[in-house]
Amino acid sequence: MEFRYLPMTDGDKAEMLKTIGVESTEELFSDIPKKVRFDRELDLKKPTSEFELKNELAAMAAKNKNSIDNTSFLGAGVYDHFIPSVVDHVISRSEFYTAYTPYQPEISQGELQAIFEFQTMICELTGMPVANSSMYDGGTSLAEAVNLSAAHTKKKKVIVSKAVHPESRAVIHSYVTGPGLEIVEIDHKDGVTDLEQLAKELDENTASVVIQYPNFFGQIEPMDKIKELIDTQKKAMFLVSSNPLALGYMTPPSEFGADIVVGDAQVFGIPAQFGGPHCGYFATTEKLMRKVPGRLVGETVDEEGVRGYVLTLQAREQHIRRDKATSNICSNQALNALASSVAMSSLGKNGVIDMAKLNMQKARYAKDQIAKAGIKVTYEGSFFNEFVIELNKPVSEVNDQLIEKGIIGGYDLGFYYPELKNHMLVAVTEIRTKDQIDAFVKELGDING
Template sequence: MYPYIPNTPQDEQEMLQAIGLDSIEQLFEDISEQVHLTKPLNIPASKSELEVSRYLKSLADKNCSVSQLTCFLGAGAYDHYIPSVIDAIIQRSEFYTSYTPYQPEISQGTLQYIFEYQTLISNLTGMDLANASLYDGGTAITEAALMACAYSRKGEIIVSTGVNPEARQILKTYAHAQNLKVIEVETKDGVTDAAMLKELINDETAAVIVQNPNFFGLLEDLKGLGEIAHKGKKVSMIASVEPISLALLKKPGELDVDIVVGEGQPLGIPLQFGGPYLGFMAVKKDYMRKLPGRIVGETTDLDGKRAYVLTLSAREQHIRREKATSNICSNQGLNALAATVYMVTMGKEGLKEVANQCVQKAHYAFNELTQSGKYKPLFDKPFFMEFALTSDVSVDKINKALLEEKIIGGYDLGKDYPQYKNAALYAVTEKRTKEDINKLRRVLEGVK
């Protein structure tokens, strides 16, 4: 096999002669011999392309993917069906290799699909406008909080402990660096404690952040919590939502939510062992000039034809740094395209069908798993497609037993909520069959 570096000894001699040197060692004469490496590097010998390919495949084969295992794990990333048309489109070279569309005259295709993505997200959430996407759901929550602080010129953020724990960690990291205060409002019976929220809101409150369905899979009262938030002066109500659920639930825009964010992974993006994913953000028009990231707008060109351009760019690359709204807001272009193709392919009725199947299968699983009494519901509240069960057996032991049967078990809530020891969060999507759920019940009943 030929070496990776294509330069032959003859090529090297020709290059050395061109710069007037006799050897490669002469290139480094100005560097002290005391720091020269006098022995071979402590790395394996070089391998051929065939050997490297074989080795990498052996490493990849150690991974267990949802194509081999039945997945009941959610907690922010979900095993939904992805139509084959998505890969067929996003792998086209004009999309797959495209970069930021700074030059509209050569980027109309990219700009158009981003514009369509923004329109679809606005329609899905019921909000006035959306940006071109963000890194992921966690950074979208943080961006929303920072925008609310800039909008109100206040520095306190109230976030429910029903919000994804990882997202809250991201929020605290950025808030600390910007001297903002993050206050957590506890949950009561699995949902945000409205009475506690009332007590926490004060003149310095910039935003209230709630997730719906929340991290436990339960449905929050967005309208009621929003009314409490809006009693404060210029307090923004921020809702982090699950996009598939919006096919059934009331749109946040109808519930007077100011800023809507979420993780777009359920919209046609594979689990991919944790990413890259897609954050979405939609807002009321009052927030338009504070919206982070890119926004694509529609206009007409010199010939009067429809055209698309980047507009209201508030990133630090485009305007003075001190005037920028954010510097962590690069949009996930290829994943935004995947989400666009997914939403267009599924359509309104398709999304509703996916959501309905998730609800029905999750509730079937809940009833089956709690029937014997060995596994008990952690909460008694309405849920979408995730539910928490508790038992006398540790979640770690349960999940090991499930994995032996090629099942990925639920998320151990005790990791983030010590008060919920031995509680697991199960997710049931439209991909799960009656046989999958019955097998889960059978294995769980056998764990001692």
């Protein structure tokens, strides 16, 4: 039998038990009540060879539906985008693949430079002057922004639009239990945040307002009007969650007076891979940079005048200040941040703009063709690369039939929004071809009836 690991033998077990002074495994776990212990053997298959095991796992994996063998129109926060081949070549290098937090700059210049370039590109996309070295994902980045806003304003009320990704809102609710913040959710109206309800909820106790741009339905929020309402309560902060690819074309949140801009860099160089890992970004104003969670990398020169990179403003961090730190994030998604950096660098400034335009153009073509097929498009406002349609049947039923045709359908909005039963969120990215879109529309029309 072949092994890639060394299994524990009975002799190994006896030696370990002797070392810690117990005679049996039963004695080792004696403090745990028997009624909560597993009292039988695990129902496992018999051991097999590595070759047989690989074949079995490969057969199981083949049951999954992926976006390589199927055409995907599923988005809702995780997207099927073009990834330049150079991305995998760079992130597979051992000096990056095995890197950890670069505390020693003299031996970490490559890693530090890569993070610095990530920060720089995020600043260019968002229009903000400061960005950190990355977060776990867009949802946790947004939740960190909410907590920061409460700590900065010393207020407890945070207004969150229901057009913000439902999973990000769930993360926010989890994060705010510690500081005891009040989360007030604002309804959506015609696919965007209900401004009348927002105006009613804004008061002197509001720490911040959270908006997604483009929002979860793909719609473009009226950012100027929202900022105008926030300014009536001048001490409330404006937090924006943005798809960074969309910012390649759209007006950056900084121009609408955003205080913090966060989001997920999965759209640049990171595959869907069953929902993770991702790479969150966090950008803000210079006024808040000492309160930013995560790492900050800065550029400097050594004693010989040679350019170098270092971790900076470390007095904010938990390995120095412990309970006074801005966040308990003790590492970052540096490898995924590197993937995003390589992808953005490969595309270049004009490439990112062109990629964003293709998403918009192809999504509009799909929307027009779906409407011509007699399927209702729910919202008619401006959008990026996602839009909502209403079907005559449950979305799950439609998607089950689409997958039989080799098509991964859109997201079932009824899962989080009961009022949007039978509504599908369709995502169209730059890699979808005209033939794929036409095939999707035809099958969708036939199934919908």
